[in-house]
Every structure is written in C-alpha cells, then in structure tokens.
Amino acid sequence: xxxxxxxxDIFGENVFNDAVMQERLPKKVYKKMREIIENGAxxxxxxxxxxxxxxxxxxxxxxxxxxxHWFQPLTGVTAEKHDSFITAPMSNGKVLMSFSGKELIKGxxxxxxFPSGGLRATFEARGYTAWDCTSPAFVRQDAAGxxxxxxxxxxSYTGEALDQKTPLMRSMEAVNEQSLRLLxxxxxxTSKHVTPSVGPEQEYxxxxxxxxxxxxxxxxxxxTLFGAMPPKGQEMDDHYFGAIRERIAAYMRDVxxxxxxxxxxxxxxxxxxxxxxxxxxxxxxECNIAVDHNHLIMETLKKVAGRHGLQCLLxxxxxxxxNGSGKHNNWSLTTDDGINLLDPGVTPHQNVQFLLVLxxxxxxxxxxxxxxxxxxxxxxxxxxxxxxxxxxxILSVFLGEQLGDVVSQLIRxxxxxxxxxxxxxxxxxxxxxxxRKDATDRNRTSPFAFTGNKFEFRxxxxxxxxxxxxxxxxxxVAEAFCEACDVLEKAEDFNEAVHDLIKxxxxxxxxxxxxxxxYSDEWVEEAKRRGLPxxxxxxxxxxxxxxxxxxxxxxxxxxxxKTELESRAEIEYETYAKTINIEAKAMIDIAGKQIIPAVxxxxxxLAGSINSVKAACDAADISVQSxxxxxxxxxxxxxxxxxxxxxxxxxxxxxxEEGREQAVYYHDVVKAVMDDLxxxxxxxxxxxxxxxxxxxxxxxxxxxx
Ligand code: ADP
Ligand code: MG
Numbered sequence: 001x002x003x004x005x006x007x008x009d010i011f012g013e014n015v016f017n018d019a020v021m022q023e024r025l026p027k028k029v030y031k032k033m034r035e036i037i038e039n040g041a042x043x044x045x046x047x048x049x050x051x052x053x054x055x056x057x058x059x060x061x062x063x064x065x066x067x068x069h070w071f072q073p074l075t076g077v078t079a080e081k082h083d084s085f086i087t088a089p090m091s092n093g094k095v096l097m098s099f100s101g102k103e104l105i106k107g108x109x110x111x112x113x114f115p116s117g118g119l120r121a122t123f124e125a126r127g128y129t130a131w132d133c134t135s136p137a138f139v140r141q142d143a144a145g146x147x148x149x150x151x152x153x154x155x156s157y158t159g160e161a162l163d164q165k166t167p168l169m170r171s172m173e174a175v176n177e178q179s180l181r182l183l184x185x186x187x188x189x190t191s192k193h194v195t196p197s198v199g200p201e202q203e204y205x206x207x208x209x210x211x212x213x214x215x216x217x218x219x220x221x222x223x224t225l226f227g228a229m230p231p232k233g234q235e236m237d238d239h240y241f242g243a244i245r246e247r248i249a250a251y252m253r254d255v256x257x258x259x260x261x262x263x264x265x266x267x268x269x270x271x272x273x274x275x276x277x278x279x280x281x282x283x284x285x286e287c288n289i290a291v292d293h294n295h296l297i298m299e300t301l302k303k304v305a306g307r308h309g310l311q312c313l314l315x316x317x318x319x320x321x322x323n324g325s326g327k328h329n330n331w332s333l334t335t336d337d338g339i340n341l342l343d344p345g346v347t348p349h350q351n352v353q354f355l356l357v358l359x360x361x362x363x364x365x366x367x368x369x370x371x372x373x374x375x376x377x378x379x380x381x382x383x384x385x386x387x388x389x390x391x392x393x394i395l396s397v398f399l400g401e402q403l404g405d406v407v408s409q410l411i412r413x414x415x416x417x418x419x420x421x422x423x424x425x426x427x428x429x430x431x432x433x434x435x436r437k438d439a440t441d442r443n444r445t446s447p448f449a450f451t452g453n454k455f456e457f458r459x460x461x462x463x464x465x466x467x468x469x470x471x472x473x474x475x476x477v478a479e480a481f482c483e484a485c486d487v488l489e490k491a492e493d494f495n496e497a498v499h500d501l502i503k504x505x506x507x508x509x510x511x512x513x514x515x516x517x518x519y520s521d522e523w524v525e526e527a528k529r530r531g532l533p534x535x536x537x538x539x540x541x542x543x544x545x546x547x548x549x550x551x552x553x554x555x556x557x558x559x560x561x562k563t564e565l566e567s568r569a570e571i572e573y574e575t576y577a578k579t580i581n582i583e584a585k586a587m588i589d590i591a592g593k594q595i596i597p598a599v600x601x602x603x604x605x606l607a608g609s610i611n612s613v614k615a616a617c618d619a620a621d622i623s624v625q626s627x628x629x630x631x632x633x634x635x636x637x638x639x640x641x642x643x644x645x646x647x648x649x650x651x652x653x654x655x656x657e658e659g660r661e662q663a664v665y666y667h668d669v670v671k672a673v674m675d676d677l678x679x680x681x682x683x684x685x686x687x688x689x690x691x692x693x694x695x696x697x698x699x700x701x702x703x704x705x
Contacts, residue, residue: 005257007260010257010260010261011260011261011263011265012260012261012262012263013261014062014138014139014140014141014261014262014263015136015137015138015139015262015263016055016058016059016136016137016138016139017136017263018136020058021033021051021054024054024057024058025050025051025054026050029047029050029051032044032047033047033051033133036133037133037134038192038193038336039192043105043131043133045101045102046101047101048101048102048104048105049100049101050101051101051104052099052100052101052103052104053099055099055104055137055148056085056097056098056099056148059137059139059146059148060085060097062139062141062146063139063141063145063146064085064139064145064146064147064148065084065085065145065146065147066082066083066084066085066145066147066148067082067083067085067099067103067147067148067149067150068080068081068082068083068147068148068149068150069081069107069109069129069131069150069152070149070150070151070152071109071129071151071152071153071154071163071165072154072163072164072165072291072295072465072467073114073115073154073162073163074114074115074116074117074162074163074164074568074571075114075115076378076463076464076465076575077295078295078299079109079114079154080147080149081107081109082144082147083103085097085098085099086098099148104131104150105130105131106128106129106130106131107128107129107152108126108127108128108129109127109129109154110125110126110127111125111126111127111154111156111157111162112125112127114127114154114162115162115571115574115575116156116160116162116567116571117566117567117568117569117570117571117574118566118567118570119156119160119162119563119564119567125157126156126157127154127155127156127157127162128154128155128156128157129152129153129154130152130153130154130155131150131151131152132151132152132153132165132169132288134286134288134289135151135288135289135292136151136263136289137149137150137151138262138263140262141261142303151165151292152165153165153166153169154166160561160563160564160567161560161564164291164465164467164468164471165288165291165467167467167471167559167560167564168287168288168291168467168470168471168474169288170557170558170559170560171470171471171472171474171475171478171557171559172195172196172287172288172474173558174474174475174478174557174558174559175194175196175333175474175475175477175478175481176193176194176195177478178477178478178479178481178482178485179194179333179341179478179481180193180194181481181482181485181489182353182356182357182481182484182485183335183341183353185485185488185489185494185498186352186353188335188339190337191335191336191337191339192335192336192337193335193336194333194334194335194336194341195286195287195333195334195335195336196286196287196331196332196333196334196470196473196474197284197285197286197287197290197330197331197332197333197334197340197454198284198285198286198287198290198291198329198330198331198466198470199281199282199283199284199285199290199329199330199454200281200282200290200291200294200327200328200329200330200460200466201268201279201280201281201327201328201330202279202280202281202294202297202298202301202327202462203272203277203278203279203325203326203327203462204277204278204279204280204301204312204313204314204325204462205274205276205277205278205312205313205315205318205319205325205702206248206251206276206278206305206310206311206312206313206705207276207310207311207313207701207702207705208309208310208311208701208704208705209305209306209309209310209311210309211696211700211701211704212311212701214694214695214696215695215696215701216586216589216590216594216695217586217587217590218311218313218318220582220586221315221579221582221583221586222313222314222315222318222380222463223313223315223317223318223319223380223583224318224319224320224698224701225583225586225587225590225674225678226587226590226591226595226678226681226682226685226695227319227320227682227685227697227698228682228683228685228686228697228698229320229321229698230697230698230699230702230703231699232275232699232703244269244270244271244278245705247308247310247705248278248705250308251304251305251308251310252269252278252280254304254307254308255280255300255301255304256269258300258303258304259282259296259297259300262293262296262300264282264293264296264297264300265282265283265285266280266281266282266297267281267282267283268280268281269281272323272325273323274319274322274323274324274702275322275702275703276701276702276703276705277322277323277325280297280301282294282297284330284332284454287470287474290466291465291466291467291470294327294465294466295465298314298463301314302314310705314462314463315380315462315463316378316380316381316383316384316461316462316463317380317383317384319698319701319702320383321698322698322702324380324383324384324462325461325462325463326381326384326458326459326460326461326462327460327461327462327464327466328456328457328458328460329456329457329458329460329466329469329470329473330451330454330455330456330457331454331455331456331457331470331473332453332454332455333357333477340453340454341353341354341357342354342357342358342450342453342454342455343453344358344402344403344453346419347419348402348403348406348416348419349406349409349416349417349418349419350419352498352499352502355406355410355416355502356484356498356501356502357481358403358407359407359410359501359502359505359506359509360477360480360481360484360505361397361455361477361480362397362407362505362506362509362510362512362513363480363505363508363509364476364477364479364480365395365397365448365476365509365512366508366509366511366512367476367480367509367549368472368476368549368550368553369394369395369512369532369533370395370533370535370541370544370547371472371476371544371545371547371550372395372448372457372459372469372472372473372476373385373393373395373459373533373535373541373544374472374535374541374542374544374545375459375460375468375469375471375472375473376457376459376460376461376464376468376469377537377538377541377542377572378461378463378464378538378575379538379575379576379579379580380461380462380463380464381459381460381461381464381538382536382537382538384461385459385536391445391446391447391458391459391518392445392447392518392519392523392524392527392534393534393535393536394447394518394523394524394527394532394533394534395447395448395459395512395532395533396446396447396448396512396513396514396518396523396527396532397446397448397449397450397455397512397513397514398443398446398448398449398450398513398514398515398518399450399513399515400443400449400450400515401420401515402419402420403450404513404515405419405420406419407506407510407513410502410503410506411503411506411507411510414499414500414503415499443515443518445517445518445519446458446514446515446518447459447518457469457473471559474559475553475554475557475559476553478557479553479556479557482556482557484501484505487501488501511530511531511532512532514526514527537667538572538576538667539573539576539660539663539664539667542569542572542573542576542660542663543569545565545568545569545572546562546565546566546569550565551565570658570659573658573659573660573662573663574658574659574663576663576666576667577653577656577658577662577663577665577666580653580666580667580670580671580674581650581653581654581666581670583674584646584649584650584653584670584673584674585650587646587674587677587678588643588646588647588650590695591639591643591646591677591681592643594694594695595639595681595684595694596636596639596640596643597694598688598692598693598694599632599635599636599639599684599688600636601692602632602688602689602692603629603632603633603636605689605692606625606628606629606632607629609625610622610625610626610629613625628687631687632684632687632688635680635683635684635687636680636684638679638680639677639680639681639684642673642676642677642680643677645673645676646670646673646674646676646677649669649670649673650670652665652669653665653666653669653670685697
C-alpha cells in the first residue's frame, strides 16, 4: 500500500486561497483583495502587481514553471495556453522569473479559434481572458510539470461572452440583487450578499484502458456505436452501492488526493446503478467555484485513470442498454451571514418568506420549463432524457409530502395552517436506534426535486458543463423575485399582499408540481393534458434560447444580449451536426475496415469447414453450418446496404450549410441510418466466433475492469 496521509495536511495545499493571501500579501493589499472579492470593488494596477508577484513566488515554490489563463470556451472543455515565467535573457545570459499584474488580469487568446456562433464575423477576432478573482488560482502538478492556473472569463473584443463563465457571473449578480430586495421586504437589513450554492454530483464510467484502446468508437466519440448486450446487465441491482473493488478503490483514492490538494472538497463516492459506473460528489460551493471545480473533477477523473491503466468515460451514454450518466445540480441560495433561502424550517407553513421563495421558483420553472430543458441539452444527453432511466424530457417539480401538502392547502384555502411532521422510523430491532424520518421524502424520477433545503436539477448531462443550467436557474429565479418585489414594494398592506401573491403563484403554477413516477407513460399523457412541454431532443430544445420570453428575461438582467443568445443557439446546432457527423464517420470506418472484413473472414472459414467436412464424408450432416452461413450472410448484406446508405447521407449532411436545417437533417436522417447499421452488426456479434470479432464486447468492457 502506498503512503497514508492526513487530509487536513494536504487539503488546498496547491491553492492560492484566503489563508495563503493573508499570510503572503502585505496587510493593505490583502484587505483590498478581500474587498474586491466580497464587494466587487475595482482592482487597481498596483494591487494587481503585488498579488501577481506573490502568486508567482508561491507557485514557483510549488515547482511551477508556467502560468496559464484557464477558461471555459463553448467547446465543452476548458482551454489553456501556457506561458513560462521566464523573461528575455539578461546580458549575463541568465533569466529572471516574472509575472506582472497585467499578465494576471488579462490574457489575449485568439478568439477566432474558438466557437463564437457568428459573433466573430461581425466583430474583431481579438478575444480577452479576464481574471475571476473570486475563484482562487491553483497550481496543477502533472506530467507537464507544475502550472499556475488562473480561472478566467473569456470575452470578445467588444465584450460579448464567448464562454460559460461570463454569463454565469452575470446571472449570479442578477439573483443576488433580486434576492436582497426580497430579503429587505422581510425586514432583513444585515445580509450583504446572496450567492447561489451549487453541489454537482458527477457520474462516470471506468473501463480498462487496454480494452478501450481497441474500441475506435470510444476513442473517437466517447461512446460505443456498436455492441450487443452481455448476458448480464444491471438487472440484479448488485452494482449500486456495491463494495468498491481494489483497483477502482486505488483509483478513487488517487483522485481524491489530487482533488483535495486543489481544494476541491470531494466528499462522497460510490458505485452507481450500471456496472462500471461510479459517482463523485463534492461539498457544495459558490456557483462559479462549483462550476470550476466540476471541470477540475472531470479533468482529474480522466487524468488519474491513465495512471491506473484505466479510462474514464464521461459520455452520457457510453453503452446502449445500461444506464447512462448525468450530473445532479443541487442548488440553493445562501446569504453571506449563513441564511439558506430554501430552508423551510420546522414549520414551513408559518415561514412566509420561504413560501414566497418557493412559489417564485415554481413560477420560474413553469414559465421557463423549455429554457431549463434546453440548458441540459447536449448531444449525448439525447440518449438519456426521456429514455426511462433519467428524468423525462418533461420539466416538473417534486415537492414531497410535507411541502406538497402545504402548497395544496394554499391552493385550496389560501392559507396553510399545518405542516406534516416526519414520523418516527421504527425498525423493530431494539438495538437499532429509532429516529425521526425527514419530512421531505425522495423521488428519484423527478427532474427538479426539493430535497430538504435545496433543489436538485437532475437533467444535466455528465460530460457537459453545469454552467448553462445555473445561468438559467439564477436568471429565471431573479426574474420571478423581481416581479414579486415589484408588487410587494408598492403594497399598502405587506402582509395581505404577500399572502395574496403566494396564493396566486401557487394556483397559477400548480401544473408544474408532480409527485408521482416521472418514468411512467401515464405521466407523459398527464403532462400533455397539463400543457407542459415535452421536448425530446437537443435540436428541438435549442429554439428555447431565442424565444421572446427568454430574450426578455436574459436582457432584463444583463445576462445575455439577443445577439449572444443567437450565437449560442448557432453553436449548439453546429455542435450537434458535427458530433453526429463524427459518429457517422466512425461507424463507416469501423464497419468498413473492421467489422465487415471480420465477418467475411468468419463466413470464409465457415464455408471452408463445410467443404472439408463434405470432402471427408459425403453423408455428414452440415445443416447447422449451412444455416449459420445463410443467416450470417444475410445480416452481412443488410449491414453492407446500411453502410452504403450511411456513406451517402453523411456526404449529403456534410455538404449542407451549418445551422438548424443541417442539425435537423443529422437528427432525422443520419441517426436513423446509423441505427439501421447497428442492428445487423449487433446481431452478427452474437454469431461470429469471439476470437474473430475485432473489438472487446460490452461484457469485456463493463464486467472486467
Ligand atoms: P442527497 O442525498 O440529497 O443527494 P447529499 O447530501 O449527498 O444529498 O448532497 C448532494 C449534493 O448536494 C452535495 O454536493 C452537497 O454538498 C450538495 N448540497 C447539500 N446542501 C446543499 C445546499 N444547501 N445547496 C446546494 N447544494 C447542497
Ligand atoms: Mg443527490
């Protein structure tokens, strides 16, 4: 066993956090930085220079040779460009290590190399990264050496957001401002700041790297494009929370250590529902930090896997027929003095402020269900949403027994007079403690569930950034708070007005509440009757970004301009078409170069064996071999025909102009032909000699890690 350590000793050791700043920065500079972080004061060049110098000295002590502005362009992954600290050699041939305030604050990556959805056609190619000093810098140590990473936002020359972080921070400001208005109405004069708290739970698969390298589909697309189901799937439910195997445990241990050093509070780990599937959850943090940390978690999961001869698959659906992976976005609103606006207290029916917050959220989710759905749209997630494993593509809110009952009372009579209490849980065993159950129960099938003192948005995909979902949540809740405050600030009798408003919102938006089984067919019917949108695919979800009501909400709170929204929609269509195009081309490659030749080899050997058996004994029964040969040959010609068709439609799709029409074509036409090719190939896999099949099977991949 490798070394043991005390978590306290290593936690945050590679982070330029508050403690480090306090220790290293001159008192005045430290105070200035606190003011900037807490109250958004302006950062002056002199302060920036001092901070940059100390940051560099600290990073060099950790072995850093380079620094990078670490940002989140709209490519789905983070980006970085490394610069070393060295300056031009001096006359004596030696170099100095330097890092200026300017270099800390501002970077200039070439914006034209990143997706901009048309923004770059109209504006200059120049782009800037700007330091987000509320998310601490860190030193990352890996094969590339040690690098000082500075979390930044990425904008165009004219200030349009080209990344995930800029709108996220704008939306945090919006919800902060509106939440404070709401708190003031209830007499709170002390809280200075309200921040969304976010805890994203990350699901992932782990497979053996040797086997992974034999699967071109996994390499090129992150998911298997072919593959017959193994004899055993997840039906025994024996993987969920099962004992973690040594090899995986050693990997998780390493992942945790890396994350802790980076100040990421990795907390919970367990096996998930599908074989080879796992989950990692950190303790929640401020929204922008949580999003940064989630990127670090994804990067670390992938990086550390390599060291253990493993491969981490973050795709939403690496294997058809077994559960895919998502990311549960736990979300609440917290004040700087520790009040959680989503904490109902023991008697929620008496907690008027909480009830107002709750019905505002119901209103926001009901009015912008399509937008929230769109925020979770990514190509891989199309395989999950609405596919009986993840929440359906229909947005609804689960409140649980206690809150559901309080809201029903409000809807019926306008006043809530009681709160159901959690009952005692009696196990019937004397030596086990009896305890009071939570009054808020759980519903794993709901896409937006109240879980005690937070909402859990469960639609997000495993490989996508959770920034878009939080941008939408923050903005639509800010809008609902704003509308409520507009009414209440003018009210003559506040108590009466707030009471009326709570009732009105509860009545008007009750259709969004659903406590039943979200995976059932009845719900799909019921939701239709209620008029709730059921948006099944990414291409159908994207238009939600640019509807009049979305544009108005985003513009009102300066989160996105209409142009930025249109550019984002454009990028999503392009991403969709490109992703399916790569999948189609990978299928063509694998079917043409690996599968069909293998099947031909097999039929040749089968035919050869028929002939040699016949030659040896004319009367021998060769009916089994002949039948097999006929079946395999028929599937082979089906596969060949589908392959030919796929080549044709792929060429047609690639020739189209980028945009919605092309994305729709890939969704409606190309995907269907991909399915036509996969079907005979998966049947062939079950018939062809395993030694001749050109790649590891599902069974090999998910059961033999
Ligand atoms: P659950 O069983 O409800 O999923 P956990 O305690 O495992 O609950 O929490 C899941 C995630 O939710 C964790 O990342 C946790 O830190 C986060 N979380 C807990 N409380 C809050 C909160 N008030 N706001 C946001 N996230 C929270
Ligand atoms: Mg959870």
